[in-house]
Amino acid sequence: MSKLNKNSSGYIFGFALLVILVCGVLLSVVSGALAEKQYEERELERKKFILKAALGDKMDEVEKPDIAVMYDKRVKESVVNSKGEVVEGLAANTVKLKNEYKKLEKNGSLKAGESINLPVYEVMNEDGSAVDFYVVPTYGFGLWDNIWGYVALQKDLNTINGVVLDHKGETPGLGARITEDKIQKRYSAGKKIFEGDKLVSVTMQKGEGNDYSSDPHAVDGMSGATLTADGVNTMMANYMNLYLSFINAKKS
Numbered sequence: 001m002s003k004l005n006k007n008s009s010g011y012i013f014g015f016a017l018l019v020i021l022v023c024g025v026l027l028s029v030v031s032g033a034l035a036e037k038q039y040e041e042r043e044l045e046r047k048k049f050i051l052k053a054a055l056g057d058k059m060d061e062v063e064k065p066d067i068a069v070m071y072d073k074r075v076k077e078s079v080v081n082s083k084g085e086v087v088e089g090l091a092a093n094t095v096k097l098k099n100e101y102k103k104l105e106k107n108g109s110l111k112a113g114e115s116i117n118l119p120v121y122e123v124m125n126e127d128g129s130a131v132d133f134y135v136v137p138t139y140g141f142g143l144w145d146n147i148w149g150y151v152a153l154q155k156d157l158n159t160i161n162g163v164v165l166d167h168k169g170e171t172p173g174l175g176a177r178i179t180e181d182k183i184q185k186r187y188s189a190g191k192k193i194f195e196g197d198k199l200v201s202v203t204m205q206k207g208e209g210n211d212y213s214s215d216p217h218a219v220d221g222m223s224g225a226t227l228t229a230d231g232v233n234t235m236m237a238n239y240m241n242l243y244l245s246f247i248n249a250k251k252s
Contacts, residue, residue, distance in 0.1 A: 043093065047071040049164045053152035054123040054133040056162050056188065076122040081115050084245030092119035097148060101139040108238030118242060123152070133161055134250070136243050140235025143227040145169035147178065147235060153193070157247045160202065162188040165232065175228030186212075186219040193217075193240050201237040204229040 048067050051074075052059045062070060077092035095117045103114040110116055121135040134157060139148045145168040152161040162185075165178040177183050191202045195217065205212065205221045206229070212218040221229050240247075 044068060046093065047075070049150050049166070050075060050121050050135050051123070053135050053150040053162045053164045056185075074124050074126070074128070076124065078120050078122070080118050080120055080243075080246045082110060082118065082242050082245060084247075084249040087117055090117060092121065095119050097137055097139040098146065101146075104238065108234070108241060110242075116242060118239075118246070120243075120246065121150075131155060136239065138235045138239040140231050140238065142167055142170050142178075142231035143175050143225075144171070147228070147231055149178075149232075149235070151187075151236070151239075153247075157251050158192050158194045160187050160191045160193065167228075170228050171225070174222065175225040177222050177225065178228060178232060183222065189213060191216055191219065199240055199244055201233070201240045203233050203236075 044064070044067055048059065051062075051067065051071060059067075079087040079090045079092050079095060081087055100116050100118075103111055103116050105111055119137055122131045123133040123135060124130065125132045133152045133154060135150050135152045137148065137150050139146065141147065147165065147167045147170065149163055149165040151163050153159065154161050165184055167176060167178060170176040170178065186204075187202060193199060193201050200217050202217050202219060204219050206226055208221050208223040210220055212220055
């Protein structure tokens, strides 16, 4: 019987194919094993952001294993549409904000024939007897890529209690600063989204180092990050408007 020619092109090709197949199987097994863990981490981050928007610095004292426990105890989830109607049978954590965002025109209005799903998170008081805060997610576009956040409104559905902002690819040291507590806390000093009965949202101003404590609809900006700030402003205005029917229904 002839010996296998290890220098032949057929052998080399077959060996390479075998290696590729083995590596493919191993990668598939590892990916499957990690998928559940990755999902759990994403869910934990979502829950932490929602609680952080509502409870602020109190969340700094909560250990990671306790976040989900607190969330399950204090947060009630629902989904509404742009008319403020509850969407039955749809879980808030299954709504893909990026996909819903694609249903919007550039001016923030819904495209013709589209219906958007808007998650709502009611953060209850510690004994679960009443709503303390309403948290709504927002989604938009910054300088380079998508940005998103959670806005916590007090029971009056007018006063912002806190925000959490995040991004995919804003410039480090500039637009990426939207993730810093220092920036986010500028929204939690009694800022309001209504002026009388008119929804005006809250606007991050151009430049930095100015005092807007007397203006309930303005916050200090970020030096060198005007376009990211513009993206945050557009995102806030668009989504507060999308939630307007829900807000009005709750306030009436």
